[in-house]
Amino acid sequence: MAFGGPKKQLYSETICSLCLNLFQDPVLTHCRHNFCRVCIIRHCQESPAPALCPLCRATVKLRNLRPNQQLANIVETIRKAKKGEKAEGRIGVCKKFFCKNDQVLICVVCDTSMEHWGHDVVPMEEAAQEYKDKFEALQQSLEKKRTTAIERKLAEEEKKQTFLTQIKLEKDEITSVFKEMQKFIKAKERLWLDQLGEMEKETEKIWEENITSLTKEIGRLSTLISEMAKKRQQPPIRLLQDIGSTLKRYQEGLLRQVVELSPRPEKRLRSYSQKRPVLLKAMENFEEFLEETFPKGKCHGSVNGKGNFSGRF
Structure with a gap:
């Protein structure tokens, strides 16, 4: 002492x-x-x-x-x-x-x-200043963590829009392929689009959950920072009351694990993208089948290099 x-x-x-x-x-x-x-x-x-x-x-x-x-x-x-x-x-x-x-x-x-x-006994003012310094360091760390969370939220929002755009483009491509086919495969087109629609809903839900989780995390960090800022302005005799539990709670807020985000269905979308060339090949095979089955000009049309079918039965 x-x-x-x-x-x-x-x-x-x-x-x-x-x-x-x-x-x-x-x-x-x-x-x-x-x-x-x-x-x-x-x-x-x-x-x-x-x-x-x-x-x-x-x-x-x-x-x-x-x-x-x-x-x-x-x-x-x-x-x-x-x-x-x-x-x-x-x-x-x-x-x-x-x-x-x-x-x-x-x-x-x-x-x-x-x-x-x-x-170890020290004057009240000295102890108060020491804990103020600790609070300041904790507040700075929490502010950095909040900034990181905000950046992650913005990145997730941008990824969401990009991914939804990709889904829309994929839907348009699939629709353009199926529109060239006849009514007997219309049900297949509808089934495929319904599955992509379900994925779209799932994607919306997953990203909204991720963004909501990050928003809550930002709110929690902001609350801790606000409380800590007010705590630092208190007179020493109030600041040091229950200081152990208060400091522990703020430290736990800093050490809390980062928000876990839900996995996104990129693999499932890729699987659909990989199926589209197979469909084009099937259409080519179907054209050959029609030519062989109806050799007297019953089918007129072809599948071009872009996967577009033109013709009529």
């Missing part, structure tokens, strides 16, 4: 080694050790003869005990000071220090108590 050494040393000299409390009616033994009168008498009565000093193991005789009035006066002064500081603490005046180990505000007397013995 940067302060409080002599104060704690003085306080330790007023503690009875038997009951570990402030001396009550302190007495001095022949070996010059101090104990509460009641404590040392009880110790001697409960110990086998001869009774020994708990500190140095020298023989203790009750008739040699002498009152230590000077020590009693010091103890009484400390006891009164402690009561006075506790009274001040009830109106928030004495809490001018912060225990880093327990993460609580404490007063001067608390600083010297057994409860905070050996703890």
Whole structure:
């Protein structure tokens, strides 16, 4: 600690080694050790003869005990000071220090108590500034994370539009192929388009879910950043209240895993794109079949290099 050494040393000299409390009616033994009168008498009565000093193991005789009035006066002064500081603490005046180990505000007397013995205690203002710095670093990290989330959202929206455009183009290509065919394959065309339509709906749903998830993540990060900004403006005594749980919640908000996005159906679309050349080949084969089946000009037309069928039956 940067302060409080002599104060704690003085306080330790007023503690009875038997009951570990402030001396009550302190007495001095022949070996010059101090104990509460009641404590040392009880110790001697409960110990086998001869009774020994708990500190140095020298023989203790009750008739040699002498009152230590000077020590009693010091103890009484400390006891009164402690009561006075506790009274001040009830109106928030004495809490001018912060225990880093327990993460609580404490007063001067608390600083010297057994409860905070050996703890890292600093002035309230110093602790507040330290946590403000931590909050600032966390806020900057959260802002970077929010920026990344916004960029991802924009990228997803752009990919959505591009992919939906590709689906529309694919639908148009499929439609142009099937329009050249006769009514007996119209049902096949309808089936194919229905499947692409289902994929379109699924694509809309997947991207909306992804964008919604990212929007929620951005909102969550924005809320944390706003709360943290307000927290940093609070006076030290309010800022440090429940600081442990507050800091943990903000840190958990930073460490939270990134939003998992739903997989997109690119492979399924590619499978449809790969089927289209097969359909063109089937149409060519169908033309040959018609020529062979109806050799007397029953079918007139052809499939060009672009997959367009022209002709009539």
